[in-house]
Amino acid sequence: MRRAIFPGSFDPLTLGHQDIIQRGITLFDELIIAIGRNADKKYMFSLEERMRFITQAFADEPKISVQTYEGLTVDFCKQINANFILRGLRNPGDFEFEKAIAHTNRKLSEIETVFLLTSSGKSFISSSIVRDVIRNGGDYTGLVPSTVIVK
Secondary structure, eight states: OOEEEEEEOOTTOOHHHHHHHHHHTTTOSEEEEEEEOOTTSOOSSOHHHHHHHHHHHTTTOTTEEEEEEOSOHHHHHHHHTOOEEEEEEOSHHHHHHHHHHHHHHHHHSSOEEEEEEOOGGGTTOOHHHHHHHHHTTOOOTTTSOTTOOOO
């Protein structure tokens, strides 16, 4: 079985994430969206909200599940028997950053990282940009799946 994780904070889930996930499920038998928990990080959305956004967005996709984890991503992969890490690349800066992480993960384990380029119409979207739009009262709805609702 080809089991992969797609790790991130998903604060919030964006159309860019959704693009990578939808294309990723064609490559793997199972895709686990892995929400990393970091007690030192301040999130805009609670863990429960982020899980709900993702679970609702992919409710009709049986190959997708959502889990949370703490610590090293490769340790979580070992714990759930995942052989792949899926990552999206929006730009050259993402590539350089993700390449270093992938090399480190490969040094620590046998986990392979698979990169997909975000579709061109979504490559400008990041969670930090979405949070900034929300903080400043802008219309964020064209940047996130309909399951992301700001209260």
